[in-house]
Amino acid sequence: MLTILGRANSVNVMKVLWCLEELGTPYERRDAGMQFGLVDTPEYRAMNPNGRVPTLEDDGYVLWESNSILRYLCMKAAGDGGGLYPSAPGARASVDRWLDWQLSIVSPAERNLFWGMVRTPEEKRDYALIDKAVAEMGANWSIIDQRLSDGRAFLEGEALTIADIVLGCYARRWFGAEVQRPGMAALPAMKAWYGRLSARPGFAKFVAPKLF
Ligand SMILES: N[C@@H](CCC(=O)N[C@@H](CS)C(=O)NCC(=O)O)C(=O)O
Incomplete structure (x- = not known):
């Protein structure tokens, strides 16, 4: 299952959740950042050395930077995310x-x-x-x-x-x-x-x- 780590009130997490909804991609989300902590643990820092949210984990593949995550999600879903990330x-x-x-x-x-x-x-x-x-x-x-x-x-x-x-x-x-x-x-x-x-x-x- 694709997992997004990050609190839902972060603008950079919101982008990703909205994009996932547009794509109809199944995922789970785990709270991280600010009052939820986690971002300073060695485990999280090993995935995202910035200690920021969001971080994506997809079957062992890890990615941070929300805009890169959006591109990845679209490229994974039919190459252009059904037009969300046009390929021309x-x-x-x-x-x-x-x-x-x-x-x-x-x-x-x-x-x-x-x-x-x-x-x-x-x-x-x-x-x-x-x-x-x-x-x-x-x-x-x-x-x-x-x-x-x-x-x-x-x-x-x-x-x-x-x-x-x-x-x-x-x-x-x-x-x-x-x-x-x-x-x-x-x-x-x-x-x-x-x-x-x-x-x-x-x-x-x-x-x-x-x-x-
Ligand atoms: N350029 C990064 C910025 C990441 C970032 O600064 N995220 C903020 C939330 S919007 C954060 O992690 N703040 C600290 C925290 O939530 O603990 C991205 O787009 O992913």
Whole structure:
């Protein structure tokens, strides 16, 4: 049985669970990380030396880095995950580009916003840091809004891909954190895309629940 190790309220675990739901791949999940511990045990570190979640274990094969896990799951399921990870070079590279963008640009900015607003009590918040993160993420989401403003349903066209899964998990946190966004673009195309993502059962089950 394929096993995912990681707490369900981690954005990087959510991506993987949503993807598994889209693929219809059977799996089991074991809690790990934060209050669940496990990540500092020698056994876990032998699988994932970063002590982070998620980690995948599949019949003796071990993999960490959530975006790599998504690619693996899709390649294992019919090579392209039923279109979630298209196999034509240009189409695949375009999907990969959004995954790399999430890691290099989105995550570093978003972290201060999510941790600042959701995981830090109000009296301890650093609003200067939060405001900076809101401005950076507003600019990032404008890129997504612009991408979708030609009427396409999803980031790479008319079909959902793992690019939508990855960025949809971060969009959930953007719309869920109660931040002030003065003067920020209204993001109408992104909101419509987010509505389409919200209709997916995997999103409803793993990504939509209350942020904590
Ligand atoms: N780039 C890594 C990041 C992994 C990561 O930082 N995971 C966080 C949760 S989102 C974590 O493990 N935090 C510590 C913990 O849960 O104990 C990935 O995408 O898998």
